[in-house]
Amino acid sequence: MAALFLGMNANAARMDMVDVSNNNGYMSTAEYTSMRNEFGVKAVTVKISEGSTYKDPYAASNIANVQAAGLYINGYHFARYTTKAQAIAEADFAGQTAKAAGLPVGAVLATDVESQEANNRSKATNDRNNAAFMQEIQKFGYRADIYTSGSWANNKMTIKGKTGWIAAYPYVVSGKNWYSTNHAWQWSSTAKFRISYGGFDVSQLNDNYYTAGQKSTVKPTNKGAVKTNNQKANKNVSKPAASAKWVKEKKTYTLKTAVKLHTSTSTSSNTIAILPAGTTVKTDQAIIKGGYRWVRQPRFNGYGYLATGPASNTLEYVKSGATHTYYTVVSGDSWWEIAQRNGLNVYTLASQNGKTIYSMIHPGNKLLIK
Structure with missing residues (x-):
């Protein structure tokens, strides 16, 4: 799912729901139990499938172990559809895959819409395709929802109030409950849990949509630990400068990977071009803004702007002349x-x-x- 740099207030948000996929590797019942008891996690949403062919190899074990830990279980499908017919076909594939993996009837099976395919479609087309997917997925006994980024919600597609699972990782949150009218707000992709390796996507639930339709009476056993561990896990704070200023940075780089060239220093701004790996980029200034380090590229008709990485990182470029594999x-x-x-x-x-x-x-x- 989509990830931005996060700097969070220690009391900013709750870890109500965690989402996992094959990228997290095998997750044991003990790990999910620790999430529940020590961090107050209520639900886990696991990746089920992608497009019309990919099945997450860890879906079945994740579903079984989450249930064994007494947590609510849901699933998501990473959407690649561009037409209504493809959306229905992907829903059938996701539903069948979810059934085979053991996702129980009544769980949410959300469509994760953030692909380049969707980015290239109009809002009306995305709305039509999403509606078709969600209508079809309900035929398998699952409840439907849409996951997307905050910059895409009601821009690339319609997300009505009291629906939707929205990802937005602000640079600093001062106790604000973002997207409080939606089912869930995913606020971090770097949360830590005591006995689990790596960072995790975590969300705050604003209603019971992702904890409904299933029986679960298990509750966290140590409320003090929940509070303390959430505060520690949210404490990966990088304090922003008092005010962002452009600084001179006349350098020449060769891109390691494809990078979007934007019209302004915002990830939601229009894309001028997607510069492929190997492109030489000459910059004249840099700035920390919106949780990213940006550089400015002079162009014949103005400037283009590239997000080089999280504000805490150095440039995600390599110098010209380097050879790579x-x-x-x-x-x-x-x-x-x-x-x-x-x-x-x-x-x-x-x-x-x-x-x-x-x-x-x-x-x-x-x-x-x-």
Whole structure:
């Protein structure tokens, strides 16, 4: 799912729901029990499928272990559809895959709409396709919802009040409850849990939509630990400067990976072009803004702006003249498997490609290995 840099107030949001996929690897019942008892997690939403062919290999074990830990269970499908017919076909594929993996009737099976395919479609087309998917998925006994980013909600598609699971990772939140009229707000992709490895996507639930239709009477056993551990986990704060200012930075870089060139210093601004890996970029200024480090590229008719990474990171570029080795992603690959095969740390692999281990990778993608 989509990830931005997060700087959070320690009391900003609750860890009501965690979402996991093959990128998290095998998750045991003990890990889910720890999330429930020590952090107050109520629900887990697991990846089920993607497009019309990919089945998450960990879906069945995640579903079984989440239920064994006494948590509510839901699923999501990463959408690739561009037409109504494709949306219905993907819903049938997701529903059948969910049934086979053991997702219980009454659970939510959300459509995760954030792909480039959807970005290239009109709002009306996305609305039609999403409606078709959600109507079809209900035929399998699942409840429907849409997951998307805050910048896409009611821009790329319609998300009505009292519906939707919205991802938005603000630079600083001062106790504000974002997207309080929607079912859920995903506010971090880097939350930590005591006995689990790596960072996790976590969401605050604003109603009981993701904890309904299933029987679960298990509650956290240590309220003091829940409060303390949530505060610690949310404490990955990077305090912003009093005011952002442009600084001179005349440099020449060669892109490691494809990067969007925006019309302004906002990830929701229009895209001028997608610059492919290997493109030479000359910059004249840089700024920290909106949780990102941006550089400005002078162009013949003005400027283009590139987000180089989270505000806490250095440039996600490499200097011109460097030689590199790339790996082409094939079906079934995960960050972990690629890192293992090439003797790399999984976080290093993702970082040097300008991504996190929770970013989606797809067959045909080229990843920098060295």
